[in-house]
Amino acid sequence: MLKIHYSLESDVQNVIHDIAAPSEINIQVRNLVLKAKKGQSVARGDMIAEHPSKFGGAYHASVSGKATKVNYHHLTIECDHKENSVEPVDVKSMGPGKDLQRTLQELGIDVAPLSSRCGQLIINGLNPEPGIFVAELLLECENDILEVGLNIVKSLVHPVHTKLAVAKKTSATLSGTESVFVKPKYPNSLNALVIKAVTGKEFCDDTKIMSIMDIYNIGLVAKTGLPVTDTIMTISGHNYRVPFGTPIRHLLNELDMTVKSGDKVVLGGPFRGEAVYSLDEGVKKGDHGLFIISTGQFPSVEDATCINCGECVLSCPARILPNMISRYAEYERFEMAEKYDLHSCFECGLCSFNCTVRRPILQYIRFAKDQLRISGKAE
Numbered sequence: 001m002l003k004i005h006y007s008l009e010s011d012v013q014n015v016i017h018d019i020a021a022p023s024e025i026n027i028q029v030r031n032l033v034l035k036a037k038k039g040q041s042v043a044r045g046d047m048i049a050e051h052p053s054k055f056g057g058a059y060h061a062s063v064s065g066k067a068t069k070v071n072y073h074h075l076t077i078e079c080d081h082k083e084n085s086v087e088p089v090d091v092k093s094m095g096p097g098k099d100l101q102r103t104l105q106e107l108g109i110d111v112a113p114l115s116s117r118c119g120q121l122i123i124n125g126l127n128p129e130p131g132i133f134v135a136e137l138l139l140e141c142e143n144d145i146l147e148v149g150l151n152i153v154k155s156l157v158h159p160v161h162t163k164l165a166v167a168k169k170t171s172a173t174l175s176g177t178e179s180v181f182v183k184p185k186y187p188n189s190l191n192a193l194v195i196k197a198v199t200g201k202e203f204c205d206d207t208k209i210m211s212i213m214d215i216y217n218i219g220l221v222a223k224t225g226l227p228v229t230d231t232i233m234t235i236s237g238h239n240y241r242v243p244f245g246t247p248i249r250h251l252l253n254e255l256d257m258t259v260k261s262g263d264k265v266v267l268g269g270p271f272r273g274e275a276v277y278s279l280d281e282g283v284k285k286g287d288h289g290l291f292i293i294s295t296g297q298f299p300s301v302e303d304a305t306c307i308n309c310g311e312c313v314l315s316c317p318a319r320i321l322p323n324m325i326s327r328y329a330e331y332e333r334f335e336m337a338e339k340y341d342l343h344s345c346f347e348c349g350l351c352s353f354n355c356t357v358r359r360p361i362l363q364y365i366r367f368a369k370d371q372l373r374i375s376g377k378a379e
């Protein structure tokens, strides 16, 4: 059995490696508004989809080539391996205001956190999950881009105080912020718990929190004038810059990683990540880790009946009842799941991980939240 560790401390070299371009990419377009058609030629950075929400960032081609397949789930682009790219936008010389906000959104940034002022801005600089070292890597290696990003954010939200939550013992800093040290142990990296660690309160109306990865993307967009088209991932202890849509199969081949029959490939972290249904699935915005879980490392997850042991309740840092919420979600009684504080769950995954009978509690919770969002009953 795999021994799981909860430490969020980095133990890799602070270097970002590039991944060779794949022959085709599969960009997930589910629940997005498509802007590209089958047969269309696209340059790197061309907008291919928009988020339907008011503040969601647009999605762009991460390579130049031709759209060869479009379905409900994916847009496939066959790469021509040319350097065709869109013209950069002069973001840095734009003054703060709605135009800057709209431009950032068109370049792929989710601008919801930038849409109103706040008294306190917290930058979450903790590595998100055990085995994923992207946050500390960016603080160590990309400080100049982070400073550009932070200045843009400050110009839009006008915080009185700006705090950087970082792991205890780290020497990483960010100009224009005051460091607050947090014990680097999962789930302390989750936004709700970072806010509590920094402010001492669970609900702070006048406080916003953004991840160091968000600040980096804003800085990169401002510095290059080009849209966000890739993500940084920790894989097997190394960090890689990976274009959106890169098929998992290509990543595994490039990194000489073997998947045996029965193994699970997980995109995201060991607690919050989700198994991919196909190795052709493409890497998405917000994916920062890839793990292979071998057969037998963990007991498999199954739709078993809850035995009321209470383990999930004991492990829940939100102090809610995951056993009750998951039962109501399983039988699509979403209104009852809401009554049991579904929306207070911040999806740490500890309940699923510790469930005695290995019920997919987190998946039921995400299912309930998704269904309520789709039906317009929740944000």
Ligand code: SF4
Binding pocket: 312, 315, 316, 317, 318, 319, 320, 321, 322, 344, 345, 346, 347, 348, 349, 350, 351, 352, 361, 362, 365
């Ligand atoms: S994922 Fe489970 S343990 Fe974590 S906050 Fe939600 S209900 Fe609680």
Ligand code: SF4
Binding pocket: 305, 306, 307, 308, 309, 310, 311, 312, 313, 322, 323, 326, 354, 355, 356, 357, 358, 359, 361
């Ligand atoms: S840990 Fe699993 S079996 Fe135990 S109460 Fe929670 S959901 Fe039920």
